[in-house]
Amino acid sequence: MNAAEIIKKDLDAIYIGNLSTVDDDLTLPENGKYGAQFTWETGEERFIDNTGKVHRPLHGMGNRKVTLTVTATYEGCSESREYVATVLQEAKENIVKEVRKVVLNAQVGEEAHLPSVVIAYTEDGRRMTMPVKWNTYEPAKEETVVAVAGVIDGTEKEASAEIHYKKEIVPVKGPEKKVDYVPLGQVRLKEGTLYYKYQKLMEEYLLGIDDDQMLYNFRKATGLDTKGAPPMTGWDEESCKLKGHTTGHYLSGIALAFAATGNPKFLDKVNYMVAELKKCQDAFAATGKYHRGFLSAYSEEQFDLLEVYTKYPEIWAPYYTLDKIMSGLYDCHVLAGNETAKEILDLMGDWVYDRLSRLPKETLDKMWAMYIAGEFGGMLGTMVKVYELTGKENHLKAAKLFENEKLFYPMEEECDTLEDMHANQHIPQIIGAMDLYRATGDEIYWEIGKNFWNIVTGGHTYCIGGVGETEMFHRANTTCSYLTDKAAESCASYNMLRLTSQLFEYTRSGNLMDYYDNTLRNHILTSSSHKCDGGTTYFLPLGPGGRKEFFLSENSCCHGTGMESRFRYMENIYAQDEDALYINLLVDSVLTDENGKTMIELQSVDEEGVMEIRCQKDQKKVLKIHIPAWGQKDFNVSVNGKVLADTALHDGYLVIDADPKAGDVIRLELPMEFRVLDNKSDAAFVNLAYGPYILAALSEEKEFLAAPAVEEIHMVDGKLQFEANGMKMIPLPKVDMEAYHVYFHKE
Numbered sequence: 001m002n003a004a005e006i007i008k009k010d011l012d013a014i015y016i017g018n019l020s021t022v023d024d025d026l027t028l029p030e031n032g033k034y035g036a037q038f039t040w041e042t043g044e045e046r047f048i049d050n051t052g053k054v055h056r057p058l059h060g061m062g063n064r065k066v067t068l069t070v071t072a073t074y075e076g077c078s079e080s081r082e083y084v085a086t087v088l089q090e091a092k093e094n095i096v097k098e099v100r101k102v103v104l105n106a107q108v109g110e111e112a113h114l115p116s117v118v119i120a121y122t123e124d125g126r127r128m129t130m131p132v133k134w135n136t137y138e139p140a141k142e143e144t145v146v147a148v149a150g151v152i153d154g155t156e157k158e159a160s161a162e163i164h165y166k167k168e169i170v171p172v173k174g175p176e177k178k179v180d181y182v183p184l185g186q187v188r189l190k191e192g193t194l195y196y197k198y199q200k201l202m203e204e205y206l207l208g209i210d211d212d213q214m215l216y217n218f219r220k221a222t223g224l225d226t227k228g229a230p231p232m233t234g235w236d237e238e239s240c241k242l243k244g245h246t247t248g249h250y251l252s253g254i255a256l257a258f259a260a261t262g263n264p265k266f267l268d269k270v271n272y273m274v275a276e277l278k279k280c281q282d283a284f285a286a287t288g289k290y291h292r293g294f295l296s297a298y299s300e301e302q303f304d305l306l307e308v309y310t311k312y313p314e315i316w317a318p319y320y321t322l323d324k325i326m327s328g329l330y331d332c333h334v335l336a337g338n339e340t341a342k343e344i345l346d347l348m349g350d351w352v353y354d355r356l357s358r359l360p361k362e363t364l365d366k367m368w369a370m371y372i373a374g375e376f377g378g379m380l381g382t383m384v385k386v387y388e389l390t391g392k393e394n395h396l397k398a399a400k401l402f403e404n405e406k407l408f409y410p411m412e413e414e415c416d417t418l419e420d421m422h423a424n425q426h427i428p429q430i431i432g433a434m435d436l437y438r439a440t441g442d443e444i445y446w447e448i449g450k451n452f453w454n455i456v457t458g459g460h461t462y463c464i465g466g467v468g469e470t471e472m473f474h475r476a477n478t479t480c481s482y483l484t485d486k487a488a489e490s491c492a493s494y495n496m497l498r499l500t501s502q503l504f505e506y507t508r509s510g511n512l513m514d515y516y517d518n519t520l521r522n523h524i525l526t527s528s529s530h531k532c533d534g535g536t537t538y539f540l541p542l543g544p545g546g547r548k549e550f551f552l553s554e555n556s557c558c559h560g561t562g563m564e565s566r567f568r569y570m571e572n573i574y575a576q577d578e579d580a581l582y583i584n585l586l587v588d589s590v591l592t593d594e595n596g597k598t599m600i601e602l603q604s605v606d607e608e609g610v611m612e613i614r615c616q617k618d619q620k621k622v623l624k625i626h627i628p629a630w631g632q633k634d635f636n637v638s639v640n641g642k643v644l645a646d647t648a649l650h651d652g653y654l655v656i657d658a659d660p661k662a663g664d665v666i667r668l669e670l671p672m673e674f675r676v677l678d679n680k681s682d683a684a685f686v687n688l689a690y691g692p693y694i695l696a697a698l699s700e701e702k703e704f705l706a707a708p709a710v711e712e713i714h715m716v717d718g719k720l721q722f723e724a725n726g727m728k729m730i731p732l733p734k735v736d737m738e739a740y741h742v743y744f745h746k747e
Contacts, residue, residue, distance in 0.1 A: 001034070003076065004077055007078070008079070009032070009033075010035070011032070011036075011081050014237075015234060015239060019084065020470065026048065026068075028050075028051065032072060036073060037073050038072055040052070040068060040070050040071075042069075047087045048066045048085060056087055056090045057087065058090055059092045063087060063470060063486075064086070065084055066085045068083045068085060069081070094122045095124075096120045096123075097121050097123045098157075099160070100119040101160050102159070104163060105165075108166065109140075112139070114134045114148065116131060117129040117406050126419055126475070130152050131369075132159045133150055134150040135150060140165035143165055143167055147161070171443065174447075175506040178505065178507070179508055179582060182573075182591060183259075186591060186593065187260075187570040187574060187591055188590045189587070190589055194733050195525065195569045195588070196588070198528040198530075199260070199569060201532045202528070202534065206266070214247045214250050215229070215273070218295075218297050221296065222287070232246065235554060235555045236297075241314075242316045242317065243297045243298060244324070245320065245557070246555045247297065247324075248321070250328065251325070252564045256567035258335065271338060274338050274340050274341045275340060277329070277344060278340050280295060281344055291351055295325065295344065295347075295348055296318075297321070302315045303318050306318055306319075306367055306370075306374065311371075312371065312372035312373040320376055322352075322376075329341040329344055330385050345386050346386070346392075348386075349387075353394040353401075357394075357397065368406070371422060377428050378429075378431055380399050381399075381434075383398045383399035384432065384438070384439050399432070399436065407429055408433065411455075414454075414455075419474060419476075420474070422472055423472060424468070427456075431449075431495060453499055453503055455476075456496065458476070460476060460479065461479065463694055464522040464523040464540065465515060466490075467489075467493070468487075468492050469487045470484075471489055480682035480684075481681070483743050484543045487543070491558050494565050496519060497520060497568075497572075500512050500516045504575070508651065508653075510627075510653055513652065514628055516584070524565050526732050530736045533552050534552065535552055535562070536558050536559055536565070537549065538558040544704045545699060545702045545741065546741075572584055573589055576621065580623070581623055582625075583602065583624070586670075587602065588602055588603055599615070600616065609670040609671065609691055611668045612665055615661065615663065617662045618660075620659060621659065624656075625653060625666075628692060629652070631670030631691065633671055636668075636669040637667070637669075638666070670691070674689070674690055675690070675710070684745060684746055685743050685745065685746060687743060696729065696742050697729050698739065698740055699727065701741070704743060705741050707747055708727065712724045712725055
């Protein structure tokens, strides 16, 4: 390589951490792998100096963007590159005003489970959890109320609990599962929609990925031949503590792609990746340095350090990475039928149980409450799924070791303590609670899942369904105070959709599907690059004049979930119970039976808002069609040209009572109207919509625009192109790299 090529390779390999949410010192490398020397300059030394030391702004100053410039030199040649870091302001000081009393029931003679945290109310109106140490007490031998006091670190307030001892406690039964989704392999997207277009782009991208590069870090960690593959970049770069997570997402992506398309090339990729990872697992064991079953892209050191509470960025969420790998292997087994993946998972499940079961609960509680370092993704739910595959009780016990009372206890109490909590660190934990509900039937897990969803969608969502800003939840009903370029992390919406999907199985609620449709269409669909480059937005800018960014070599968490989400577009379109087939989402698609015979085609016709359900064979079940909330006013339905007189909705669903026959055509005509959406977060802001689409005004302006009146918006240049007072507007999912606005000042 010549000097310029060496400089480029060394610059490409630089990784200095997740710059979207900087709250600790950065390690700025001085030398590149191939010999280039680096010098660093910072645009604002009072927040990040030239050595990488971080000085966070005081609370109230707001987060600050700092430009870091690195100059690489080698043999007289030089090149510079810029990085933009967002330094988070200091956390606010919390003065506790009141501590909520813990009230619970217990069986006479048994020790009650007192939570490891209590809910506190601060003087500035915040609700939060605080760790507590309870005094010892004797379990009551008869029906009575026992009072227990506790000590809370960092405050003079005392914790108190009331234990109501009863002779008999009748368990409360949660709802039973009511529907099953049609398997992904029986649904195909139809050509002509953005869903199809963006799925095809990701399909082509995944087919072009070098499998050996995805295996690079695993092989290197075990001493196996890396087969000349290039190293990974970004969050999977060799010095990064999160390496391996993208490979896990990739496993899920190619398994989902096989199920969603039937392309045998994806099955070949699945089988190769799994076989090679099995070699890595065996190689780890053969060294004698690692516990049996261990598989990762690095050693066990990060797991050791977590157990002594080592903070990020010295370690970076080892169980989060493990979850991605295990989830990917699970998908390879369930969606692509790979049996070796199950063997690997069985051993990994044993490793997890052996590792965590020796730790006291106090250690686990402290680990899981740690910011980023203790983030464990969906490990709770993943271990439930492994248990369902293996039947080993230890795997279910391992799942329960990931229960995080800092989150679960306030959700049991239906209390919003999400302010300043990392959004995507905790949403997967709730998904895990729902998995535990499926496996155990314990009603408390249902309450946790249901209450969390209600709290998040009731006060923490943007108009697109996304949540969080700089990855964090903020105070309920303040989203309009956080309209920035760091809004709505894609991973968080990806996981909120998964939670919504779980809840629907037990409720068949149209309200859940309204949220699902909006978030899928206006955030997850919108997050896709319009090129075949695998790009997915990390954050979706919602401030005035924002632009999408993809960071294609960064291998971020959202890049990973993006590899999966393009093949999940259709997984919740159809569901069924014993009596009915549910059409939940009006997305152009084909439904087949178990033998691959077409049952139903769902197709847009003529114009937006008109859909036809074309039956290709006799249906043995009634049809229940979700009419989205935006289309419920003055919609029309006809069956074989005859207008349906009874269009009453049942929890958002239209019921076609007579079993449809082959050749029947059900036509839906939904009113595609311009709408103004108010924000309870701030009445000064509105959003504009056309049918299901949030509208984006294309403008470089950095101040919020005034909302045009609905009657001033009109269609131009064919479908889904609009204009209002000279301002061009298009649906948000159609925005590419243009600057845009989705929040407007109310006139």
